[in-house]
Amino acid sequence: MQEKNISIAGAGLVGSLLSLYLAKRGHKVEIFERRPDARKNLLDGGRSINLALSDRGLQALAKVGLEEKVLKEMAIPMYGRVMHSREGKLTYQPYGKEGQAINSVSRAGLNMLMMDEAEKRGVKIHFSQACADVDLENASAVYRNREGEERKVESDLLFGADGAFSAVRSIMQKTDRFSYSQEYIEHGYKELEIPAGPNGEFLLEKNALHIWPRGSYMLIALPNPDASFTCTLFFPMDGEVSFASLDTVDKARSFFEKEFADALDMMPNFDRDWQENPDSSLVIIRCFPWTRNAKVALIGDASHAIVPFYGQGMNAGFEDCFVLDRLMDEYGDDWEGLLKAYEVERKPDADAIADLAMRNFVEMRDLTGDPEFLLRKKIEVRFSEKYPEKWSPLYSLVTFSPEVRYSDAIALGKRQDELMAEIMSMPNIHENWDSPEVEERMLALAEKL
Structure with a gap:
């Protein structure tokens, strides 16, 4: 392919992986990230620190030579679900055939690894640069730093990999015949922690995803390499039983004693976590088209944000990169044909996994017991x-x-x-x-x- 100057808005998981694919093909790539460098500022925007990496994501990582490194250095395989009843009874359900597993990985750790790799391969990453405006005709963008200073960046191609509330997409939304929907589900989430045991041991089965299904809500727990578990409560935002009704730590603790007693017994920092960790919303984003003028394209959550209940959000975004790379082989320098083929192929799959994620939410909270x-x-x-x-x-x-x-x-x-x-x-x-x-x-x- 002819070398292009390519800009990517967003240095998250998908933006970082995309940069590796593009740099591998000899393009000059620059990423502009709204947040400061996570490798120096260990903040993650309140989002989950655990993600489930499965075969689609691994396939995409393998194409840039990172699959083995990720599996060896930061992944904990989870071979099945362990369901916890109110009485503490455990039921195990394997995810697939013997040896098949999904992998618990650190969002921040994986992101930092890919940013390091991107810089090694010549990608320039600019931090604290929020996208303020986009010229869709010319693939140029204006970025604003924290002091309010602006810079205009000219590119041959611009990819919006800047998440569910994409600034690049917000500009595209103002164009003719751009379809867009944003749906908040009634549930949100809060993160809690089960720390390692007194001798640094796992207090629950290490190689499993733990679920406390309770009908209209549920608690899950994923393992971390330090033997802790990151727990996520998926819970109605409003109503008789909701985050709004559990408006004090005492009410929350009383509720957990009734519904999640075995988990609460392993949460010495429950009061602190409940008070300090935010109640976060869950949103589904659908839009089309994903590209404009053969120069600007959306990818990952910017084009198809989903809820996390199938563990496929990251995997679907990584698969976007994998498919785009395959289409580069087919279309070469025909970027107009390439980007049109990309959005036409991926849109039905993005809609399907959005529907599947909601279906799996019902399955996990209502049916696993x-x-x-x-x-x-x-x-x-x-x-x-x-x-x-x-x-x-x-x-x-x-x-x-x-x-x-x-x-x-x-x-x-x-x-x-x-x-x-x-x-x-x-x-x-x-x-x-x-x-x-x-x-x-x-x-x-x-x-x-």
Whole structure:
């Protein structure tokens, strides 16, 4: 490809990875980041410090030579979910086949690693530079520092990788025929911590994602390398049982004693965490088109922010970079054709994973403790292990099968739901779920997929 001067707004996870892809192809890349350098200022904007890195994200990291380093140095594999009942009973559900795992990684640690790698490969990163204006016709942008001083940056191409509240997208929203929706769900989240034990040990199973499902809300916990767990309470923002109603530490502690007693027993800093950690909102962003004039493009959360319940937000953004790189091979210097192909291919998948994330929220909070749901999963897992060419559970398609598009996975998942409803309606299914009759029926239904 002919060398281009390319600017990226946003040095977060997706912007940093995109810069590695572009630098690898010989382009001159500069990133402009609104926040100060996280490597010098250990602040993360109140966002989750844990993320679930799975096969789509790993595939994207492998293309720039970082997969092994990330897995070796900062990832903790989680092979399944551990559900915690109110009474403290534990139920384990594997995520996939034996050996398959999603990986708990530090958002800040991964971001800093990629920024370091980007600078090693010639990318220039400018911090404390907020995007104030964009010229969509010429791919130029005005950036403002903390003193209010402005600088205009000219580029051949400009990528908006500046998150759910993208400044680049806000300019695109003012153009003709730009579709945009922003939906806040009724739930928000607050982060809490289970620290390491007195001898530096993990107080919960290390290689699992822990869930306390409680119907209209839930608590989850992901492991950290220092043996602590980052816990996230997903909870209604308003209403009778909500962040608004738990307006004192005493009320919150009393609520946890009733609903999450085993978790509370491992939270010596609960009072401090509840008071100091913010109640944060969750938003879904959809928009189209993602590109303008073959010179400006949105990527990652700037084009498709989703809720975190499938653990695919980062993975989907990384997959954007992976797909864009593949299209560079196909289109070469035809940036107009390349960017049009990029948005047309990725938009259906972005919409699909947004829908899947909300679906998984309902599953995690309402169904992971439900005997009917657990039996259905058991039947699906057993059948897919015996006949992998005939049936792959939806979660496995999304999480462990990067060759399957999100849009194809959700379509197949809907057909599987219909077929499994027939299986679950069979007489005495709870006693006969592992019988030859059920297997034969599954084989017959699988032919319809």
